[in-house]
Amino acid sequence: MSTPLVEMKNIEKHFGSVIALAGVSLEVHPGECHCLLGDNGAGKSTFIKTMSGVHKPTKGEIYFEGQPMNFERPRDAINAGIATVYQDLAMIPLMSVSRNFFMGNEPTKRIGPVTVFDHEQANDVTMAEMKKMGINLRGPDQAVGTLSGGERQTVAIARAVYFGAKVLILDEPTSALGVRQTSNVLATVDRVRKKGIAVVFITHNVRHAMAVGDRFTVLNRGKTLGTAKRGEITPDELQDLMAGGQELATLEGSLGGTV
Amino acid sequence: MTDGSNPNDADERVLARSRFREALIRPELGGIAGIILVFIFFLLTARDSGMFGPAGVMNWSIVSAQFAIIAVGACLLMIAGEFDLSVGSMIGFAGISIAILSVHLGWPMWMAIIATFIICVALGGVNGWLVIKTGLPSFIVTLAFLYILRGLTIFAAIATTRKTIIGGVREQAEGDWLASLFGGKVLTGVFQWMGDAGWIETFSRGTREGQPVVDGIPMLIVWAIALVIFGHFLLTRTKFGNWIFASGGDAQSARYTGVPVNRVKILMFMFTAFCATVFATCQVMEFGSAGADRGLLKEFEAIISVVIGGALLTGGYGSVIGAALGALIFGVVQQGLFFAGVESSLFRVFLGVILLLAVILNTYIRRMITGEK
Structure with a gap:
């Protein structure tokens, strides 16, 4: 297999x-969707x-494209090509899609x-990317406030991709959606994955993970399992791993497998 | 949205809107509707009073221009998500500062004006810096400055000249190059020519016989127009304008994407102070004196103009053109009621009603544009 785009080794925090975190390891390859469940x-x-530079690990190493990395602040990670789409999206509902898309990276002309501010270029690019x-x-x-939650997620993802993300971290993008x-x-x-971008998809919904994931890492109480x-794992096994295996197994009987 | 299989088709859930409706639905609509309403009202009630003659137009234009100058600053600051309640006190402070430096200390007028601009813009910066550093609402921080600056102004005036009104500024400003940028008039030749040609009335008696009743455009109006154009351009056509919207819309989100929110906000506080100082300088040059009680309640008049103009009180949305229209409504109503011979106390009633109507209409329009609930 190729060198991983990002490799996190024995991260403790x-x-x-x-x-x-008590020693979590994970690697992400270009063009794969790595689901992080827990x-x-x-x-x-x-x-x-x-991974996105907000926290510094207490112990452990991070390699980006094979080089050891030491992110001091989120901006370092963004500059390296690691973009995070947070749950609150960094989108401003009152502003237009095009103004949001280029917020902080406005194209200019003289x-x-x-x-x-080169509105024509911004508008053309936004329409094309959307x-x-x-x-x-x-x-x-059109104001971002008029878009649905899913559309906003998509705008945020498209923005990150357009501005050269190599690794895209999605923090529970589906948790609040229909x-x-x-x-x-x-x-x-x-x-996005088909473009060769590595996606780290965080979720606690096994079905969403199974729908797009290439590999699955389960976290439980700060450890990776x-x-x-x-194809190596079934949804039920994932679900059990997330819950630690015990309580849910006993619940399962009484709930009839609906969890 | 559609399922993505046929992205070229129009989305059946996005209703087509007519061009007319598109053109109508804009932040300034409330202000435009207000202007039309106000002009119709005064054309009906005060047409014969001279309100729409040259002198009358000049009268309410000057008042509106005064409101517009401070409204531009308040508008950009409000869109950036902050308030400045110290605008009125800043006006009093700047006026007294010019008077003390020039009349009392004998500085050349241009030096007094430049020094005052530097002091006031720096004070605006202090306002902004405190808001950012303490994380307190700007409402509280600038309310403190409302008292601090007013108190300092009165103290400084009395401590230096034993008076709260300092005269003699006009004499001191005579022939000063910078003072004429604030107190002079432009296009005087054109107006004299129009008077000679009989297009506008001229004085028929007295020392000014033969001179037109309106003898030029005061620099105050030139400043107002220039600031409105500058503010509108900055907000809608530049990168920095996008940062202003972003800082007020959601500061945290703006920071995530790399917008220097703190710098934007502090600069807007400084710009508001700059506008207040322009207002004060024009006023001092016009009156020839400075008063420690000048500018009282101006902060609210600025905020009202901005809100009539369609800006959102909580930031992130608004228009400088709208704020200018709000200032025009304010000026026309204030002077128009005088021309119409209406009891002056009714001015406030009228203003309150217009404020309410404009804000209701604006809220409705804004929800249509932004999908806000």
């Missing part, structure tokens, strides 16, 4: 006396925050002595 409190968020993702906008000046919107986001993940390839 302590917050005072709390051990949030229940609430399993350490998923802490783990991706170390008219005489002044440098202006069309690629299967979203028809009324116009580039069925149809979820399938749209999963379709977007698939499109190993990585499985697609």
